[in-house]
Amino acid sequence: MQYKTHFAGGALITLAVLHHTEYVSPEQVVPFAVATLIGSVAPDIDHKNSFISNRLKPFGFLVRRTTTHRGATHSPLIIGLFSLLLFSGLKVTEFSSYAYPIAFGFFIGAISHVLLDMLNPQGVPLLFPIPKAKRFRIAHFRTGGLVERVIFVALVIVTIQFLLNAL
Ligand SMILES: [Zn+2]
Secondary structure, X not given: OOHHHHHHHHHHHHHXXXXXXXXXXXXXXXXXXXXXXXXXXXXXXXXXXXXXXXXOHXXXXXXXXXXXXXOHHHOHHHHHHHHHHHHHHHHOOOOHHHHHHHHHHHHHHHHHHHHHHOOOOOOEOOOOOOOOXXXXXXXXXXXXXXXXXXXXXXXXXXXXXXXXXXO
16 A cells, blocks of 8 residues: 555544544643554555655665565564564653653554555565564555555545544
């Protein structure tokens, strides 16, 4: 899926979670929303010309040295471990009060990315790092194809509707 579709998915999931104030308090909204949007495109750091790797070139280079596209960075286990690491790392800094909304936002944003990528024929390695584990997909829609464009528009419409209802 293209980055704009992932951003649209990230925006929708942000609003869906913010609907439940028990998960994210008003002062946590901004770090949570930013982290969710970053998380929604972060797994494609493993792709040379992705939106995120073009902005974090040295980091993308290092990631691509250790994994293939749609490998480790698209694994729920690795995403969960990275989010925990993010949480623990922020906890010991002056930003400790943002540790939860940032780590939680990043986690669900990245998971929304994995779910959307499951619509492509390449699928995602849900059971990584189990060797030779199969890749999971729920559809065979081509990246950037007509169906993806329809999904993008649908996500934007639902997100706007969510936003209007919240006002
Ligand atoms: Zn991806």
